[in-house]
Amino acid sequence: MFDHVVFGVSDYEASKTFFLKALEPLGLEVVNEGKLGIELSSDGKVSLCLFPTEEKPARLHLAFVAENRQQVDAFHRAALAAGGSDHGAPGLRPHYHANYYAAFVIGPDGHNIEVVCHKPEG
Template identity: 65%
Template sequence: MFDHLSLGVSDLPASEAFFLQALAPLGVAVAMQGPFGIGMGRHGKPSLWLVPATVPPAPLHLAFAAETRAQVDAFYAAALAAGGRDNGAPGLRPHYHPNYYGAFVIGPDGHNLEAVCHRPED
């Protein structure tokens, strides 16, 4: 449904560094940038825009699609290494559905970031 999403951040350079490190295992990189913000995504398409917030941003929950459970694990490790706080280690969440494998990290502005794979384990 969404083409892209803008996320207000209080410190653009710090958030750029955090998101690039945390999302690198999912194939996300900078796709575009300018005075309006930094667009990140896969295959050169900006899907997530980081924009300077004029007021402290309200925390959001953003879930990023992972192709494999290993990518979820790598996201979690990279996000913690980038300074994120644990909000749920990688694992199955069968209360969502039997193959829901996700991990949760709180980012620099308090956003709850998740990587999720919906596929069964290989």
């Protein structure tokens, strides 16, 4: 749905480590890293970019698409192991729609990171 998302982080190394570990189950990996920060992608078309800053940005809600519910579960485990805080365990959110299966964590800068699968189980 988007081409890229770019946002600043207060602790670049902590955020880099967090996002690499938390989003590894979705296939995100480093595409480019330089003085302007890091670019992560799983398909080479859509990217997530982080850069170091001392500014205090507003909190973001970033939702990533999972191909299946197992990826949602794996993201949640990986994100917690990477230092994220639980903000909603993997499960159905039928108030959004019948097959909305998601998990939520709070990352190093307080951003709400979600991974969602819109497909039915199986």
